Structures are given as structure tokens and as C-alpha cells.
Amino acid sequence: METLTKSETEEIIHDNQEYTLFSWSKQKGTNPIAVKYGEGVYLYDYDGKRYIDFSSGLMNVNIGHGDQRITAAVVKQMQEVSYVTPSCVTKVRGDLGKKLAEICPGDLNKAFFTLCGASSIENAIKLARLYTGRHKILTRYQSYHGASIGAISASGDPRRIPVDVQQAPNFIHFDLPYAYRYEYGEENLLKDSISQLERMIAYEGPNNIAAILLEGQSGSSGCFLYPDGYLKTVREICNNHGILLIMDEVMSGFGRTGKWFGFQHHHMVPDMIAMAKGLTCGYLPFGCLMVSDQIASKYDDVVLPLGLTYSAHPVSCAAALETLKIYEDDHLIENAEAMGKYVDSKIEELKKKHPTIGDWRNKGLLGCLELVKNRKTKEPMAPFNAKPNEMAVMNKVAAKIKELGMYTFVRWSYIFIAPPLCVTKEQIDEGLEIISQAISIADETYAG
Numbered sequence: 038m039e040t041l042t043k044s045e046t047e048e049i050i051h052d053n054q055e056y057t058l059f060s061w062s063k064q065k066g067t068n069p070i071a072v073k074y075g076e077g078v079y080l081y082d083y084d085g086k087r088y089i090d091f092s093s094g095l096m097n098v099n100i101g102h103g104d105q106r107i108t109a110a111v112v113k114q115m116q117e118v119s120y121v122t123p124s125c126v127t128k129v130r131g132d133l134g135k136k137l138a139e140i141c142p143g144d145l146n147k148a149f150f151t152l153c154g155a156s157s158i159e160n161a162i163k164l165a166r167l168y169t170g171r172h173k174i175l176t177r178y179q180s181y182h183g184a185s186i187g188a189i190s191a192s193g194d195p196r197r198i199p200v201d202v203q204q205a206p207n208f209i210h211f212d213l214p215y216a217y218r219y220e221y222g223e224e225n226l227l228k229d230s231i232s233q234l235e236r237m238i239a240y241e242g243p244n245n246i247a248a249i250l251l252e253g254q255s256g257s258s259g260c261f262l263y264p265d266g267y268l269k270t271v272r273e274i275c276n277n278h279g280i281l282l283i284m285d286e287v288m289s290g291f292g293r294t295g296k297w298f299g300f301q302h303h304h305m306v307p308d309m310i311a312m313a314k315g316l317t318c319g320y321l322p323f324g325c326l327m328v329s330d331q332i333a334s335k336y337d338d339v340v341l342p343l344g345l346t347y348s349a350h351p352v353s354c355a356a357a358l359e360t361l362k363i364y365e366d367d368h369l370i371e372n373a374e375a376m377g378k379y380v381d382s383k384i385e386e387l388k389k390k391h392p393t394i395g396d397w398r399n400k401g402l403l404g405c406l407e408l409v410k411n412r413k414t415k416e417p418m419a420p421f422n423a424k425p426n427e428m429a430v431m432n433k434v435a436a437k438i439k440e441l442g443m444y445t446f447v448r449w450s451y452i453f454i455a456p457p458l459c460v461t462k463e464q465i466d467e468g469l470e471i472i473s474q475a476i477s478i479a480d481e482t483y484a485g
């Protein structure tokens with residue numbers, strides 16, 4: 038494969054930095070990898086350097102990079118028709134709707150196709166309010182639901198804070214502590230979390246609450262695991278008050294946790310599922326809001342006031358249908374479960390070697406290490422919502438990870454481990470060796 042000279046690579050980076058804006062970044066502080074191509078779990082830059090992708094892009098490229106089966110499906114669709122209005126139908130749209138109904142449990146049989154995670158969430162919020170005639174939406178503080186104004190207002194994550202002066206109204210956040218930092222004994226966490234939520238519902242007035250919105254499995258906030266029984270009890274609370282339950286499976290869906298959807302570990306069925314990311318694995322932007330028959334039937338004889346120019350885009354539908362086939366043909370969901378267990382066992386070994394590993398939270402291949410300065414005090418290596426000057430050690434860890442040829446998501450004191458679901462044991466070993474070397478830098482500052 039042809040590689041560019043250093044100055045050509047620098048020119049690519051220069052033009053990107055000069056003429057485009059970077060998300061969630063100080064524009065002068067970016068240091069991007071110039072990616073030329075991807076193959077499986079690897080990305081390659083223009084100088085031929087290989088990076089193992091341990092966060093599957095933004096936890097979306099579940100099938101791995103460069104899969105030409107998607108290219109073929111997309112080209113075939115484009116040769117027939119690239120765009121029809123959402124009032125027309127295509128074979129691929131019907132096939133995809135039918136396949137999603139087959140995958141989703143219960144009576145979640147109707148797909149409203151969107152463009153991304155945020156647009157799935159926006160439509161979920163809108164539909165929950167329309168359907169119930171209520172206005173409040175309850176979500177968790179440590180959650181992320183997207184960057185559009187409704188979705189960012191729904192998010193509890195501090196990415197909301199810079200824009201919260203203009204936030205959309207009627208989003209109420211509640212706390213759900215996580216086991217590692219819960220001071221009153223893990224055995225009390227479920228009871229405490231549920232009674233806190235019940236009090237909050239009473240204070241807010243259950244008849245004003247349209248929906249509770251929760252991630253199927255916590256993602257970028259820190260991969261927190263729900264206490265056993267939590268989601269099932271929330272489902273019961275929703276039933277008791279006529280509140281809808283929306284699961285955000287944008288990150289946790291499509292095999293990421295070792296099942297089609299994260300909530301399927303918890304023996305309950307929501308009223309709506311917001312999807313994106315793993316639906317097309319980033320080969321094209323796409324999303325879907327899956328809705329129960331009960332909710333959809335309200336709009337049999339009443340206008341459904343939702344719409345997007347690119348809803349059910351035929352080319353994205355073709356990419357999604359082929360992606361779903363790949364999950365099944367390549368047994369990727371089974372592999373995610375097996376490789377997740379392998380990662381768990383390897384992290385147990387790393388914990389013995391690295392005193393700064395405070396916690397490891399994982400389900401399937403959606404996992405995160407939390408580094409601490411001291412295991413007894415649990416003081417984090419970088420605090421929650423760390424300022425740049427509080428990131429000195431973690432920035433060095435992140436820089437080492439990159440230098441050694443890995444791309445992954447490092448946030449505050451967290452290092453995410455979420456490789457594509459096609460990852461092998463050998464590739465996990467290769468990636469964990471890089472992470473281990475990087476953590477050694479943090480170990481030098483250990484204060485235990």
C-alpha cells in the first residue's frame with residue numbers, strides 16, 4: 038500500500054485543522070491520527086503506522102473496519118436508487134423493519150428510521166410526550182444521550198453543562214450511584230437507588246412524567262453496571278404510574294454487551310428502543326427508534342407528527358441490513374460474550390501487577406478501567422469532569438497508548454476497552470500489553 042511522505046501527511050492534518058472544526062476539543066489542542074484505511078480491528082495512518090482500535094471508533098464499529106460486504110450492499114442499492122422520500126417505500130426498508138422486529142423482544146415491532154443516536158433520542162422524547170400527554174422526562178445524571186438540544190438536555194453528563202443555560206425544559210436528572218464508590222455497602226445499593234427514584238417520582242408528580250430514559254448499559258460515563266434487579270424494578274414502577282420506559286441502546290446495542298441489547302441482561306422489555314451506532318457500524322450514519330405495537334397503534338387513525346427528509350434512507354437501510362447479517366453469519370455476538378470473559382480474566386491478572394487499577398466494569402465488550410492514586414482511599418487518578426491541569430498523569434497514559442499503536446477512548450481516570458466484536462484472543466493480548474505499559478506510567482505516581 039502506497040504511503041505518503043511526512044510533509045504530505047502534515048498537509049492532510051494541516052488542512053483538517055485549518056478548515057474544519059473538531060468536536061469537544063480546544064481547536065488548538067488537537068493531535069489527530071490521519072487515518073488512511075481500516076481493516077478489522079486495525080487502523081492505518083498515511084505513514085503506514087498501525088493502530089489497534091480498542092474502542093471500535095466511538096464504540097460503533099462493532100463488525101470491524103473495512104468490511105467490503107457492506108461496500109457491496111451499499112453500491113448495489115445505489116445502482117438501483119439512492120434516495121426516495123419517506124412516503125415512498127423500498128424493499129430494503131421493509132426487509133430491515135421486519136428483521137429488527139424479529140431481533141427485538143416483546144411487541145417492539147415498529148421501526149421509525151432516523152439519522153443517528155441523537156435523532157433517535159429526540160424522536161423518542163417527542164413521541165413519549167405525544168403518546169402520554171405528559172411532559173417530564175427522567176434520566177440519570179451519569180448518562181449521555183446525544184448532542185442535539187433535547188438529547189443533551191436529557192443527558193446527565195457534564196458535556197451538557199456549557200449549554201445548560203439554553204437547555205430544553207422538563208428534563209429531570211436523578212442519581213444512581215455506582216458500586217465501587219457507594220459508601221453504604223453494595224447490598225444496600227439497589228434498595229437505596231429505587232427508593233430515591235420513587236421519592237423523586239412522587240415529588241415531581243407521576244401524572245406529569247412521560248418517560249424514564251436510561252442507557253441499556255452505561256457507556257461513556259464509565260460503563261457502570263446496573264445493580265441486579267434495578268431495571269426490572271424500574272419497569273414495574275413505570276407500569277404502576279403509566280410512565281413509558283425508553284432504553285437508549287445507541288452504544289450498548291447490537292451485540293456490544295454480548296446480547297443484541299444491553300437491557301436483555303435484565304429480564305425486562307422497554308416501550309421504545311433508541312438505536313444507532315452498531316446498526317450500521319459507522320459505515321453510514323443511521324439510527325432507528327423501535328416502538329411497541331401498543332404505542333404505534335395510537336397513530337393508526339391519528340397523524341404521527343414525526344418526520345425527517347432522510348428517514349429510511351435506502352442506502353443506509355442497505356448498510357444496516359447487511360450489518361445485521363454479518364452479526365449472525367460471523368457469530369459476532371457470541372464472540373463478544375466469550376471475548377468479554379477473556380478480557381475479564383486478563384484484567385484480573387493486570388490488577389495484580391498495577392496498583393493504580395481501582396475498578397474494572399465490563400459487560401461483553403463494553404468495559405472501562407478506573408485508575409486511582411490509592412486503592413484504600415480510592416482517590417481517582419483524575420477527578421470527575423477533570424480540568425486540563427488535573428489530567429497531567431492521564432494525558433501521559435493516553436499519549437503512551439497512542440505512541441505504542443493503539444486508538445482508544447481515555448476520559449478522566451477511565452480507559453475504555455471496547456474493541457470490535459470480531460476481536461481475537463491474540464489481539465486482546467496485544468492491546469492489553471499496550472494498556473499495561475501505559476498504566477505503568479500512572480503506577481509511578483501511586484500513593485498507597
Ligand SMILES: Cc1ncc(COP(=O)(O)O)c(C=O)c1O
Nearest residue numbers: 153154155181182183287288313
Ligand atoms: C448512549 C448514547 N446515546 C446517544 C448517543 C448519541 O449518538 P450520536 O452521536 O450518533 O448522535 C451516544 C453517542 O455516543 C450514546 O453513547
